[in-house]
Amino acid sequence: MGRDAPGPGPHQIPGLLRLAVTDPLRSLYQTVSRYGDVVEAPIAPGRSFHLFTRPEHVEHILVARQSRYGKAFTYRPLQEWIGLGLITSDGELWERQRRLIQPLFSYRRVAALEPLMVTAVRRMLDDWDRTPESGRVVDAAVEMSGLTLDIVGATLFGADLSGDRDRIFHAVETLQDAVTKVIRNPFTWVSTTMARYTSPGFRSWDRAIATIDEVVSRVIAERRARPADDGAPRDLLDALLAARYDDGSAIDDKQLRDEIITFFMAGHETSANCLAWTFYLLSTSPHARERLEDEVDTVLAGRTPEPEDLDKLVWTKAVLSESMRLYPPVWTVERDAVEEDEVGGVRVRPGSTVVVPPYLVHRHPGVWENPEAFDPERFLPPRSTGRPKYAFIPFGGGRRGCIGNVFALMEVTLALAMITQRYRLDLLPGFDPEPKVTVTLRPKHEMAMLLHRRSR
Ligand code: HEM
Structure with a gap:
């Protein structure tokens, strides 16, 4: 079997782990700049952390040899709160659930939800319109979180969650911090429960999940009391209640709760x-923004976008791809090897963890010219042709790839187009664009932006 890969020696590991805890992105950068794009860090006898950032290695791990890997131990703390939904489950349970749920995220089903997405975006824009011009400074991160929460509420569960916005926003933020703290607590190696109770702030986490549980139970109870009249699903929750496993049975309440919290x-x-x-x-980037405004104005000519319009919004989509290249919302993807494997000539032992971080894969200098620059043009032909498929993995890949990618792309394309039709957003001076690394990559500080109304 293959050789061992370059990487830090045993005496360097504690320092690297400390940096991985305090500043994960810098530790990733440092590691690849020192050791290259195939790295091994031995952390226990027979057990290593591997870092791979070349597209062919990503493809090997996430697609070609995916049966040799399971979700990494780093997802375990999430199970404590969100249970065993699609993200956190593995093996037979995951297979059964994915088979049940996959059809609900087909293009046809998602396109049917488009009018609900449009309504949510319009509601936010109308709220902005009502704000006096002098006060049109918003935290873009909070606004977008409110918007996507409304969209999830309306399209997936047919629920108006606007009254719960602040509570849910804080609960999700608290839980993301919780998961991050638990993963970075050294006791995680022994037991996630132990790590949980020895991490600062753990008491607030149960309150956060109680908030989410309460909202989800309310949504389920309302639906059970008000089933779809004609049997036609109005949203994902109806569809999930109507879906049947291969043996004809329906999803039970516990699994329903876990899947809904997962979504x-x-x-x-x-x-x-x-x-x-x-x-x-x-x-x-004034040039990229003007080109976006031109495209949206020309393609839509003041109309509300329909699903068929989205294919014509080529620059809009290139902008979104480039944004997810530089700031992939899911910045790291990890797997634990369940069988021995060899990746790029390097031996991966069972029990070892492999990390394929979109954040670095998307900046591989062998693939991406001037990788730190915001340059949407690279997602359009001719520059986009010939690039390896797994050089760009915002939604992961293989069987465990994002089930919601069609949904997400429709939602963000619509939202960007509709917002651009009405508003231009300018950053207030003083914003530090540093990302805050939790489960996702969110802005570390308030993203204060000034709203300019474009037309009436
Ligand atoms: C821009 C938005 C999104 C991004 C960048 C994103 C990214 C990802 C990535 C990278 C994974 C794979 C993680 C891994 O392999 O370990 C994933 C999985 C998943 N995503 Fe998304 N996602 C997005 C939106 C959504 C939406 C809107 C939904 C649902 C409505 C969703 C539901 C899921 C689920 C359930 C999984 C687990 C799938 C499985 O393991 O079977 N995601 N997502």
Whole structure:
């Protein structure tokens, strides 16, 4: 079997782990600049951390040899709160759930939800319109989080969650911090429960999940009391209640709760971060923004976008791709090897953890010219042709790839187009665009932006 890869020696590991805890992105940068794009850090006898950032290695791990890997131990703390939904489960349970849920995220089903997405965006824009011009300074991250939460509420569960916005926003933020703290607590190696109770702030976490549980139970109870009249699903929750496993049985209440909380957690923060970073990047690039405004004005001519319009918004989509390249909402993807493997000539032992971080894969200098620059043109032909498929993995890849990618792309494209039709967002001076690294990559500080009304 293959050789061992370059990487830090045993005496360097504690320093690297400390940096990984305090500043994960810098520790990643430092590691690849010192050791290259295939790195091994031995952390226990027979067990290593591996870092791979070349597209062919990503493809090997996430697609070609995916059966040799399971979700990494780093997802375990999430199970404590969100249970065993699609993100956190593995093996037979995951297979059964994915088979049940996959059809609900087909293009046809998602396109049917488009009018609800449009209504949510319009509601936010109308709220902005009502704000006196002098007060039109918003935290773009908070606005986008509110918007995507409304969209999740309306499209997935048919619920108006606007009254719960602040509570949910804080609960999700608290839980993301919690998961991050637990993962970075050294006791995680022994037991996630032990890590949980020895991490600062753990008491507030149960309150956060209680908030989310309360909202989700209310949504389920309302639906059970008010089933769809004609049997036609109005949203994902109806569809999930109507779906049947291969043996004809329906989803039970516990699994329903876990899946709904999973969609809640996975389905709004990610898209919100994508939009917030996009507005930040556009405010730094007048040329890209003007081209976006021209495209939206020409293709839509003042109309509300329909699903068929989205294919014509080529620059809009290139802007969003470039934004997710630089700020991938899910910045790291990790797997634990369940069988021995060899990646790029390097031996991966069972029990070892492999990390394929979109954040670095998207900056690989062998693939991306001038990788730190915001340059949406690179997603258009001719520059986009010939690039390896797994050089760009905002939604992961293989069987465990994002189930919500069609949904997310429709949502962010619509939102960016509709917001651009009415508003231009300018960053207030003094914003520090540093990302805060939790489960997702959100802006560290308030992203204060000034809203300019474009037309009436
Ligand atoms: C821009 C927005 C989004 C991004 C960048 C994103 C990214 C990702 C990534 C990278 C994964 C794979 C993680 C891994 O392999 O370990 C994933 C999985 C997942 N995502 Fe998304 N996601 C987004 C939006 C959504 C939405 C809107 C939903 C649901 C409505 C969703 C639901 C899920 C679920 C359930 C999984 C787990 C799938 C499985 O393991 O079977 N995501 N997402």
